[in-house]
Amino acid sequence: MSRKTRPVIPGFGLTMGFTVTYATLVVLLPLAALVAKALTPSWATLWATISDPRAVASYRLTLWTSLLAAGINGIFGLITAWVLVRYPFPGRKLVDALVDLPFALPTAVAGITLTTLYAPNGWLGRWLDAVGIKVAYAPLGIVVALTFIGLPYVVRTVQPVLENLGSELEEAAASLGADRLQTFLRVLLPTLLPALLTGFAMSFARAVGEYGSVVFISGNLPMRTEITPLLIITKLEQYDYAGAAALGSVMLLFSFVLLLGINGLQHWNQTRQGA
């Protein structure tokens, strides 16, 4: 693999130089500006901004709605991947293609459509309203929007693993006397777990930063249905740039930790599959 001679392929300096320069201008410099701006005021001011009750309420809301949405996607994503891989049924190709819709559909379109469906006079909202369940303009609406935008992740991470999984393991388990549920819980689930967790984490990470689909359906009441990205917008509109930067830095830090976690999970998934 590693040869001591000079590489024959040219263009390393040119492409590497361009890559690093462009990435610095588009990604690194702006992100550095964010952190620098957040650190401009004193530590006490920074702490006051990020520990303000309204901000804390927004973190709590963002986290629990994202976790719940990722959990829903974990369960139904696993079922969807299972059915798509294992059961032949008419229209399977079409359903498979449709799973990617949330990646392709602009979030604003998802936002206004889900709001219209779940509003008290909407197609679904009027039935839910009749039994006293409020979805639009309530935390539940945020969960619906976040479930939509995170839907493809678990399907797309679990699907390839299931496809590569032969039936030998299950047949061995069955021949040793395990029933179907035991086989699933003891043999299949542990095999699928790294992929399932990767998809869950991706869905969660996407949900935490989401804005477009949530802003329409949430109702945006401070302390009740205000997510952190919306609070950042509010601060910007009040020209509180340092405050916006402080909250933005909190989100950036959280995203970065999640990104590292996801990379770790993916590595685990690949080694597990390679074994």
Added chain:
Amino acid sequence: MAAGAPAIDLKHGPSATKARIATEGPLARLILIGAMLGFLGLFLILPLVAVFTEALARGFGVYWAAITEPDARAAIRLTLLAAGIAVPLNVVFGLAASWAIAKFSFRGKQLLITMIDLPFAVSPIVAGLIYVLLYGAQGWFTPALKAADLQIIFAVPGIVLATLFVTFPFVARELIPLMEQQGRDREEAALSLGASGWQTFRRITLPSVRWGLLYGIILCNARAMGEFGAVSVVSGHIRGHTNTIPLHVEILYNEYQFAAAFAVASLLTFLALVTLVAQILVGQHGNREAPVIP
């Protein structure tokens, strides 16, 4: 795919029994298929149907008027402009980055890949915010921009920059695993036969990654045209000037012009469906390693 392959099983007799044990019963199958169709019907099909129903709720006349009025046309033009600048720039970046990363070994490669991934992990609101902090009212570069009489935030350049950021990783992330998988033997062969570096790239590398490249471009373009959060922060929402299609949808919706909002939204939905079809067509070619997950 060894499913259904008969095997000799001395303990449990005929293999047909075993095949039955190693799969679910008909009732379980039905429940699982039902759960999937219910979930996807509720979250994917119903919203799709709703977009087009709401768009045509007030008749085709209202629909046509909503997508052809001057503000809508200006929004479409601006969206095409932003995507027309952001996508080619990120294609050039994606080709350069994947060439450097896949064809050479160097220290810090993993760090560079993580950095390329960052825009996928960052909230769109943070993506918009960072450009406001650089070029906005109290920004680092504002004095220089003032001197040059250039406005970036609440103007078209800001929209292009925000779009550039959110679509930054698509092409690179698609091409890096593909080029790594293909190695560099063919490039080395071409070079040893006397081809120049540029000729090798154009005649050997580019054709072998063309489907992956196209796939990346499709995803990049869909995101560029549909981006809402990041663009919303930097745009200032000036009708007819700094409104992209998604922002125009928001304005119409907030003004309770629901039919018009959904009419314009249906254009974006149509774009999403075209994107899905293109993904299928292109995905059939070439051996893509793993899907790019934004």
